[in-house]
Amino acid sequence: MAIGNANGAGLPPGENLRRQFERDVLAGLSTPQKALPCKYLYDETGSKLFEAICDLDDYYLTRTEAAIFNRALNEMASVLGRQAVLIEPGAGNCEKAEPLLAAMKNPRAYYPLDISPEILLEAQQRIQQRLPQLEIAPIFGDFTGDEVWGRLPPSAARQVIFFPGSTIGNFSHEQARELLIRFAGQLNPGDGLLLGADLVKDSVVLERAYHDSNHVTEAFNKNLLSRINSELNGDFNTEAFAHRAFYHSFRQRVEMHLVSLVEQQVSVAGRQFQFAEGETIHTENSHKYTLPGLQELLRETGFSPEKYWTDNNQHYAIYFAQIR
Secondary structure (H helix, E strand, C coil): CCCCCCCCCCCCHHHHHHHHHHHHHHHHHCCCCCECCHHHHCCHHHHHHHHHHHCCCCCHHHHHHHHHHHHHHHHHHHHHCCCCEEEEECCCCCCCHHHHHHHCCCCCEEEEEECCHHHHHHHHHHHHHHCCCCEECCEECCCCCCHHHHCCCCCCCCEEEEECCCHHHHCCHHHHHHHHHHHHHCCCCCCEEEEEEEECCCHHHHHHHHCCCCCHHHHHHHHHHHHHHHHHCCCCCHHHEEEEEEEECCCCEEEEEEEECCCEEEEECCEEEEECCCCEEEEEEEECECHHHHHHHHHHCCEEEEEEEECCCCCEEEEEEEEC
16 A cells, blocks of 8 residues: 555555554654644545535535636646546545546546545446546555555656645645645656645634534544544544634644543553643644745746636635646
């Protein structure tokens, strides 16, 4: 699998992932500010909860991005060109790629990358029924690691990395820079990147999107504790933690935390962890960008911004950039 593991040679891919999950959880709970990588929010249950979040009125991101795609889909497909290969890191259920692939001119192949095999395989069957001539090859693994990229088939066709959903916002600015440099390293001059990013806006709009009135985001956040209980022999009492989300204006990001409601001790994989009342586990960041800031990030990572599309309120932007 994509996550390298010196102790995992010869292990089944699922066991490698479980061991990496264990290492990351134990390490994250051992730091002064307890933190867990947000990628672990997206197991099968978490992915389905996130799909439900995307349908909420409070969660403007998916709705706004979808409106931009619907309005500009044919123009985007034209920009991507004929017989292009579409690569989607963190593809999830592939629902954003599907209409784009249908609009593209004779796309040569689609390679969705994700750590959730179940979600990818379901999506592969769905898209293959709609586009039977398209080569679809799911690649299971962590797109932030090296190994998964090494399993992409070589191609002489134009390649475009598709990275929607403002997933770039889950990374710190330095991490986002490193990730885009990694993307650029997979591409050749003239290849492209189609990137969705959430923009800086009023904090009330932002916080409502991450702390919805239906409490679906709370269930999504707490599901990480349930996953630790299930996969790592944890004993988190999910009712003893509360979901918190707030906008940090200086860092231009929404932070998600799980707050311990009482002083308590939790066991994970045989290790004990103490929580003070009010202590938090930092589970996710969602960084917001300005248009000039996004352009600067693309330029300094080897891309040339060519075109962008946004909504009337400039709440969200989709950029197309090429390798210079």
